[in-house]
Amino acid sequence: MKIAKVFRIRSLQGRKSSFLTGYAKLDDSQSVSADLSLLARDPLELMKHLESMAGMEDGLGAQWSVMLAQFALSIKPGTINQRNCANNRACASRARKLLIAMGESITAQADSRDVVRAIEAQVEALGIRYGFSLLPDDLLQDILLLATEKGDYGEGFQPGRDFALEKPAMYRALTLAHACSRFRSIVLTTPRIWSAISDQIKDTEMLKFWLTHSGDIPLDVGLNTYGFPHFGKSFEDGFKICLTSSLRWRSFTLGVIPRSTQALIDRISTATRWDVVRNNILAIDSMTSQLHLPLLRHLDIGLPFASLQDRSDPRSHSYIHWSMPSLTSVHFHNCTPMIFPNTITHFSLLYRHPGLGLRVDKPCLDLRELANFLLSCAHLESVDIQLTTSTISTESFLLPAVIPLVRRAHLTVCACSPDDMLDFSHAFQFCDATHLQLGIECPKYDLEDISKPDYEPFVSAVLKLHSQLKSLELSLGYIRIGTPFIIPPIAYLRNLEELTLECTHWDVWERSKFPYGSYIPALVSLEVKLSHIGQWNVATKWVERLMIRLKKQGDLGRFALLTVSTTTGKPEPEGLLGKGIYKHLDAERIRFVRRSEESKYPHTF
Structure with missing residues (x-):
């Protein structure tokens, strides 16, 4: 066998x-x-x-x-x-x-x-619990706060803040509160965890719970969607609860819907039901007459889907009736602010079409109303105005409006008609400004039609009004491939010390000219921003010509630093810098840096 x-x-x-x-x-x-x-x-x-x-x-x-x-x-x-x-x-x-x-x-x-794995898991859990038991409450409090991943804005403020991002932090906080009695005690007695309330909290009892555990600390309040999907009495009941904490409001955001994928449904729903959403705005106006907000520092208001009539309706601007003695910054989206008593030091305005294929009136910026508001602000130090896919009204407006006191200005115009871009370029003169950030992109005409004006008339119009500048950041996008561009027209800026340049097509700069006899300010620093390090091969030729001109003027000795910043690509200075640059600048005055991706426009309407 x-x-x-x-x-x-x-x-x-x-x-x-x-x-x-x-x-x-x-x-x-x-x-x-x-x-x-x-x-x-x-x-x-x-x-x-x-x-x-x-x-x-x-x-x-x-x-x-x-x-x-x-x-x-x-x-x-x-x-x-x-x-x-x-x-x-x-x-x-x-x-x-x-x-x-x-x-x-x-x-x-x-x-x-x-069996061994089960015992190891139990021992590890006991060890962690034993380790946490040795920690003092204040340190454990910081650990649990980090575990919620709640954003801590401190005294800073982010315009267009997405309060939907607070929802995951809310769930994590509630989960930690059920881990053990000590965790629960610490989570429920840490006000910073509960420092933001918004229309993301749908239940009124949960809203009361939130306010109770926020203690006495300042609050950030956000109605990104004007309370949507609650309307009528449902919205009013929730907003009444919010108003009980008004003495602690640090910031208030209303109608600024984030331009994020998560908020896409909110944007569409709010736009398609604007006639109903508008009732919530009117309810806010009737419920907040003579509202006193002693701690409010930041106000963020948006009317992205409102008609032109709604934007000019005082009931859509209930803030004009509020008392806000601590207010320092205001941010408006698709609406021109109405004049109200204030002590603000920073103002920002973003006009852009909401997109989404919606039949919404194209935002129209009334320059006269905007100029009147800016002139009413006696403590203004910085201004940020960004205009995208919008129109401009210059009716009864004498260009330019001279705005005093402002030290820093940021002006951006994108995807507008040449006439609107030119009106915008002549609109404001910040006579005391020493720093200007200027962005001009995508004029609405054929970029290959060289009979149309290029960016230089727009840039020149702005710089002629700000000859006192010491620092200039110039960003140009989608320059027409055609006649060489004489850029930048900085001969008007006799006091300019710091220059930052960014461009999508540096090959145009390669052919740009330095007109004979034109004056180049005695620069102290130059930063060249590139989207990828390969663009430096082109940009370096323009920089070399600039250094040669400074040397002829006898100003090269004053030049201290050339910075080449890029978002992609690994800088290799020895391989990228031509001999011409090293002939004029030693290695100590040249640096390559990596910078994070920057958003030119807030992710909001």
Whole structure:
């Protein structure tokens, strides 16, 4: 009788041994009896299969190793006498016993590993709990605050803040509060976790819970969607609860819907149901007459889907009736602010079409109304005006409006008609400004039609009104490929010390001219912003010509630093800098840096 038959017929198929149980545990997806039947035809292959199923990582490995060696010895052909059936049966019996014992060993080994893993998990949990128990409350409080991943804006403010991002932090805080009694005590007594309330909190009881645990600290309040989807009495009940904390409001955001993927549904829903949403705006106006907000520092207001009539309706500007003695900054989106008593130092305005294929009136910026508001602000220090895919009204407006006191100005116009861009360029003169950030992009005409004016008339119009500048950041996008561009027209800026340049097509700058006899200000620093480091091969030629001109004027000795910044690509100064640059500047005055991606426009309407 052959040993293969003994294994196949009697020992493996006939026994429901613990080995089969252990084998099934190791691989439930396969048929145990079928696999063993096939492997039993070759005992050596069976031995290799068993060896592959069991590891040698723990104490049972030694037992397994000895048993495997004995099993291998028992099935060697040399130990089997084909003429002696009794010896063959004894040999097969020993092999079967060893096989069963090895199966039991595998099962015990797997079970012991499961037990060890369970014990390790319990010990680790106990160790963590023991470790947390040793921490003082103030340190554990900071750890739990970080665990919620709640954004901490401190005294700063982010226009267009997306309060939907507070929802995950809310869920994490509630989860931590259920971990253990100490976690719950600390989470519920840490006001910073509960310092933001918004229309993302749909339940009025949860809103009350939020305010209770926020303690006495200042609050950030946001109605990104004007309370949507709550309307009528449902909205009024929730807003009344918010108003009970008005003495603690630090910032208030109304109608500024983030331009994020998550907020896409909110934007569409708010736009398509504007007639209903408008009732919430009117409710806010009626409920906040003579509202006193002693701690409010930042106000963020947006009317992205309102009609021109709604934008000029005083009821859409309820803030004009509020008392805000601490207000320092205001931000408006698609609406020109109405005059109200204020002590603000920063003002920003963003006009842009909401897109989404919606039939919404194109935003129209009334320059006269904007100029009147700016002139009413007696403490204004910085201004940020960005106009995108919008129109301009200059009715009854005498260009330019001279705005005093402002030290820093940021002006951007994008995707507007040439006439609107030119009106915008002549609109404001910040006579005391020393820093200007100017961005002009995508005029709405054929970029290949060289009969149309390029960017230079717009840039020149702005710079002529600001000859006192010491710092200029100039950003130009999608310059027409055609006649070389005489850029930048900085001859008007006699006091200019710091110049930053950014352009999407540096090949145009490569052909740009420095007109004979034109004056180049005695620059102290120059920063060249590139989207990728490969653009430097082109930009370097323009920079070399600039250095040559400064040297001829005798001003190169004053130049201190050339910065080449890029968002992609690894700078390799020795390989990228031409000999011409090193001829005029030593290595200590040149640096390459990586900068993070910058958004030119806030992600809001």
